[in-house]
Amino acid sequence: MKDLVRMRTSLKEEIERILNEQIKMEAHSSAIYLAMAAWCDRNGFDYSAGYFYKQSEEERKHMLKIFNYVSDMGGHAISPEITNVPQDFDGFRDIFELALQQEIAVTNSINRIVGTARQLNDFATDQFMQWFVNEQIEEEYVARRAVELFDVIGEEGVGRYMIDKAIPKISYDGGAEAE
Numbered sequence: 001m002k003d004l005v006r007m008r009t010s011l012k013e014e015i016e017r018i019l020n021e022q023i024k025m026e027a028h029s030s031a032i033y034l035a036m037a038a039w040c041d042r043n044g045f046d047y048s049a050g051y052f053y054k055q056s057e058e059e060r061k062h063m064l065k066i067f068n069y070v071s072d073m074g075g076h077a078i079s080p081e082i083t084n085v086p087q088d089f090d091g092f093r094d095i096f097e098l099a100l101q102q103e104i105a106v107t108n109s110i111n112r113i114v115g116t117a118r119q120l121n122d123f124a125t126d127q128f129m130q131w132f133v134n135e136q137i138e139e140e141y142v143a144r145r146a147v148e149l150f151d152v153i154g155e156e157g158v159g160r161y162m163i164d165k166a167i168p169k170i171s172y173d174g175g176a177e178a179e
């Protein structure tokens with residue numbers, strides 16, 4: 001039966017497997033950001049809480065985008081089981097450092113998928129993943145900028161309050177300054 005289904009799709013088993021892993025990773029990101037939003041809420045960082053709720057939503061959209069692709073290609077998209085979601089964090093700055101690490105890990109994972117797709121001459125998956133390659137430039141930029149604010153503004157006095165207020169205003173202009 002499995003082979004029969006396989007005959008109806010050009011999606012190679014290896015590609016289906018790594019795309020399902022990416023589905024899981026995006027869902028895991030979504031869950032981590034939700035936990036971060038709750039931590040920020042509990043600790044009085046309301047603006048950052050809003051920022052992480054939004055991030056969490058975005059990661060779910062990323063998950064669905066890949067999920068739909070696997071399904072549309074005739075593959076078996078697997079609804080991911082999410083485990084190991086950290087519920088507590090060491091501090092305000094630590095959250096943003098963790099978020100940046102998470103985004104860098106996602107970028108590396110996406111690059112590996114593109115690499116494998118190219119090795120296997122899967123041009124559809126290669127092309128599909130380019131959206132994610134571009135998205136990660138923005139995601140990493142915003143996450144890196146958030147960490148930078150801790151040094152630029154400083155955490156002393158009203159610093160954390162100022163950082164919290166500045167977080168949702170971070171935006172990526174796609175390199176517009178070079179135009």
Ligand SMILES: [Fe+2]
Pocket residue numbers: 026029058059062106
């Ligand atoms: Fe994502």
Ligand SMILES: [Fe+2]
Pocket residue numbers: 029059103106139
């Ligand atoms: Fe992300």
